[in-house]
Amino acid sequence: QLLYRMAFAGFAMMNLMWISIALYSGADKGEFRTMFHWVGFALATPTLLYSGWPFFKGAWSGLRHFHLGMDLPIAIGAAITYLYSLYVTLSGDTQGEVYYDTVVNFLFVILVGRYLEAISKRQAVASTQRLLDLQPRVATVIRDGEEHIVPIRSVKISEEVLVKPGERIPVDGIVVGGSSSVDEAMLSGESQPLSKRPGDQISAGTINIHGVLHLRVESLLQDTALGRIIRLVEEAQASKAPIQCVADQVVPWFVAATLGIATATFILWVGTDFDKALMAATAVLIITCPCAFGLATPMAIAVASGLGARHGILVRNGEVLERFSAIDHIVFDKTGTLTKGAMSVTAVAMAESAWQAGEEMPMKIQELLSQLSAVERYSEHPLAAAILEKAGRSHDVIENGSFINQPGFGVGGIVSGQQLYAGTAAWMDHNGVERTPSLESIAAQLDQQGVSSLRVAAGGVEVALISVEDPLREDAQALIERLKSDNIRVTLLSGDRRQTAELIAQRLGGGMDVIAEVLPEEKDRVIAQLQSKGEQVAMVGDGVNDAPALVRADVGIALGSGTDVSIASADIVLMSNELEKVALASALSRRTLRTIRQNIGISITYNIIMVPLAVAALITPLVAAISMPVSSLLVIGNAARIRTLFRKH
Template identity: 60%
Template sequence: MAHSRSHASAGCFHCGLPIPADTDFHLTLDGQPRSFCCFGCQSVCAAIYEAGLQGYYQRTPEGVLLAPPPEPPKDIEIYDFDEVQQEFTTCSGDIRDINLLVEGIHCAACVWLIERGLQRTPGVVAAEVNLSGKRLHLRWDNRKNKLSDLIKALARIGYSAVPYDPESAEGAIKKTNRALLFRLFFAGFAAMNMMWIAIALYSGANQDEFRGFFHWIGLVLATPTLLYSAYPFFRGAAGGLRAGHLTMDLPIALGLSVTYAYSLYVTLSNNQQGEVYFDTVTNLTFVILIGRYLEGMFRHQAVSATQRLLELQPRVALVVRDGVEQLTPIRGVKPGDQVLVKPGHTVPVDGVVLEGRSAVDESMLSGESAPVGKETGSAVSAGTVNTTGALLVEVRAQLQETTLSKIIRLVEEAQSSKAPIQRLADTIVPWFVLVTLLCASATFIFWNQQDFEIALLAATSVLIITCPCALGMATPMSIAVASGLGARHGILVKNGLVLETLSKVTHFVFDKTGTLTEGKLGVAGMHCAAQADPAEVLRVAAAAERFSEHGVARAIVGYAEAQQQAFRALRVDNFEATAGLGVAASVSGQAVRLGSAEWLRQGGIVLDQGLQQQAGQWEAQGISCVYVARDAKHVAVIGISDCLRADAQPLVDALRAAGIGMTLLSGDRRPVAEAIGRQLGGMEVIAEVMPQDKDSVIQQLQRQGKVVAMVGDGVNDAPALIRADVGIALGSGTDVSVESADIVLMHNELLKVLQATRLSRRTLRTIKQNIGLSFVYNLIMVPLAMMARVSPLVAAITMPISSLIVIGNAARIRTLFNK
């Protein structure tokens, strides 16, 4: 029913509360006088009308707005400082993202008002409200509008917002659970007392002068139970109807209302033939609330991975400043600070060890149970546990940029996302409810020809026993559990769609360097032309390459240092690096060119035949070659080797056994790439591919009808990772590449690809099982209820059981990696 505000004369037009006698707040809106209980309601209503958003009042269910607007937060200008925003926002230049915890959200109308109101505000790029979490995801241009102004804009339309803090959100969840428990306890109290009345009536009291007395006592107990304990069902049903949806609460609300209304009629009319069913009302409410509470509890346990990760983050750190240890709140710790981590304590930040030696338990981040040795120069991550020795750590990342924070953010995004199969289930649910209402109506009409009370109870049983809840939970529960399990084992899944798509992948494409191989390049040898001095060539090559960040460059520089060649004093000018080809520079006045054979040819340099023969021999062994030219003459070839990962062969064998096609994609020369392919038992090899052309290879495979997963390092493979149906990046654990990849594998463990594939298939199978369980339950129980073989109380007991079965089946995903 639309919120017509017909009660304005008796209550506040905005919030519906009574208007105190000594107040005088009025506005004329649409030509009609409106009264308000306080200045806050008057101001908010005026702001809503001025913004042209008065449609809010037609979308608000009657009775939902129960309080004036909350007080806006104090000193919100502090959130405009970049130093403060760093704790809560993610930035891409001046475009910033933040999650705000919003007080005052009650229903879908609030969602509509907030999103429409902010989308009209200058600088706002996107505004999306999560109704269940009372959270607003806001993206805005910081040049056009300040965060404090956006929070004030929310306050003007009646909502108080602060940056989202997981601790505050957890407090809100506990508050909601506590309110549900109060309703449950009240319904239980009423049900227990109603039991004595029912016993008395069934024992013969309904035949004497006390019949009416017991009926009135039942009415006194059932009425507050319906109004207070069963209120969430009526609120959910009304909210769905206002939004144009048939929700899962509607059949429950109808069943309770019809049963109560008939019992009320019998009581008020003192009908001697009719029976009252106040005990059914209280018992149904009690049992269904127990089911809801158990569902919430088991659901929280099933998806508790995010909470466990949040608990890993320490609240304080022991910061060392000027030799003095200071206990500092974790948000006060900045990059460059030095933090002391004592044995047995949790590492509070991402950083690098400055002093000390210890072993660190990284199991919650990587899934690896064995502690990892740490010494000076080693990287450590927030949330890991220091075991043996004390470590002095230099902070390298802000709180919101730590590995742990990125994992939590990815898990939350995955758990709130929707896969296509879930969207299908969401589409089915309203029709499911409609069929329930039709079945209940048909049941009542059929049995009413024989006995009104049988018809009433049978129709109520149909309304209660049908359970679209299980259907609605089938997918999100499975995805939430799978995302949490993946995070615990170092598999970060970006969204639910990825899990569904990965289970259908028919072809894997692997980048070579850093993916199938270790990526730790080393010089296997150097062969020089007859007239060239090897030591001089190496010095010149290392001097030029030290300005490059490429792995090959680091290998050559490291080799020169190991040979104790003095190359850093050489002057280097006009340095130029071309991706996929090589580098060019002037070293002490000599024109130097290093890279592929094609790179030298582009410089007009004729290749030495003897050096080419040596390069061919190396490439046949899987050794890449760097060609070196000095003063336009080809003077040397340097062999660069990279060994296969230990887990590359088991992964390739497992995928081949599963009938999945594989392609090796590399920018190296074909003989080198083919040698690696032979070592792995043979696979399709596409070599000499420039980084910017890798995505076209993926596109060609997709045109052949293949579902392609690309596995790369997440840096130079970004276009290909985005192009693929599923992009899988191997992350170092401190540099999670979330922009281009759909799945990030922590700590460069290649076998996690196989685990991710198993996880996706298990998840999709579980989703299908859950949907099947939901349909089987309803196909069995609904006909029994229509035949009047199931009482409303039995229906109320079995209904939540089907939801608990779905939750339990989804929780079984957690056992996948225990085998």
């Protein structure tokens, strides 16, 4: 529609140009003058009604809601210039001038500017379209033993979908047949294809590389992981940052000031030259259109959130970008955030036997791990996963109703008629467990080395000590160093003993604060204490027990591999699980806010320079119409410069 209106105005402009040339060449006397006036009227009237309709519609809509919008000065300028020209034409005034060409020319130029703005906006939010393109339009469904290619909207939950090599996965589902490697790079940022076999979860938008996969449909369209990502990006691009809310409040006053200046300009010149007064006032109305001011914030947010999504950084809304730019303290949960969250059992010590990784495991220890796995099966702690992996297949079963779980301390349950406890020293004391001196001696040595360990008790007596290791992420140290170089304070938050937590901090390069021995329910209290000191705090975590702290923080950041609860609680989600994206998100927020301020500066500077020229009648409405969209395009181009941040990284 915008292109059609622009083309219509362009056609009228070219024809009116010939009439103007004729008038300026001397055909401005008698019947020729009158004829050219009526021809100008015939061309300008449909142009004003059709090409100028969006401006009149926008102006009227704003007035109906008692809002002075950006279209009002343009509509008034075009209408007044046209009505004056119509008066001269109808009255047959031989002295007055008509300005049909001016009306058509500046409508055409403004529409060209709006069209270029629309193209630039489309490019700015192209990241959303790229995500939409990941969603296949059709799927191959197995019905009554036969393959049917159907539109994705007609697929039902729990149906079986067939995905051939090279095809995109159309749904979120569970592999029920076949095996393959799947490329998840576009969705999660994972560079290496991931092996998928029966029982594995698989996401829409990923690519099946080789092998045929049979999936049971779990979710479709907007309910898939891809759909939720798209919705999050769209909401972010449509959202407003606080600085934009201020700008929106300023615009009506800006328009009112424009109308006042235009009126004063007309009064200033009308006593000496009516035509000059009309053209100067019209130029003021056009040149002070606050379009650039209105674009300053939304364009920067649209570019930033779209580019962030392309690089695995999902920002919930524009306000988050503004808040993150002010962050001066980032708190990292240790387990699963700075570490890989994939704990492994490295050693087991019992009173009568011991085992270390790489050795053959004694039968006694195998039996203990088998029994312990029956209890840990109901725990969500990473330690539980490590024990289950090391125990392998177990036939031991916990008695119904006997499982107990105290987050931050340990678990317990009855297996084969015997009460088992696994957890911290405090958990042992809480349950009245009798300590074993030889195991306590080993525990003391492990504590000095900063090695995490788990105590196990059976029948009220401490029987084993399990050593576990959770390796640091490869990019953790580089991230910490970069944040410190950006003058951002960094804190390690851990439930480990202080000695263990400080050892990890040293391995990360030192120079960071350590808050240790923190229970899960105390994490949000720690964040609140830091905020009470006037600090702007961001929290990075991935577990269920991180959710309250993520909500409490000024900005909550969750890793994409985290739980649904932590992701739902976060302001920013890092889909690729690359910790370096925390620093990139911080840089993106600062660049975005700086760009918004630059854009507002461009708009203000433009008006400071151009308005006095228009008031002094040194600028015609046509020149004003040309310069007005140029200011908007400068704002759009400046917002597009945010892309250079990602080229550097």
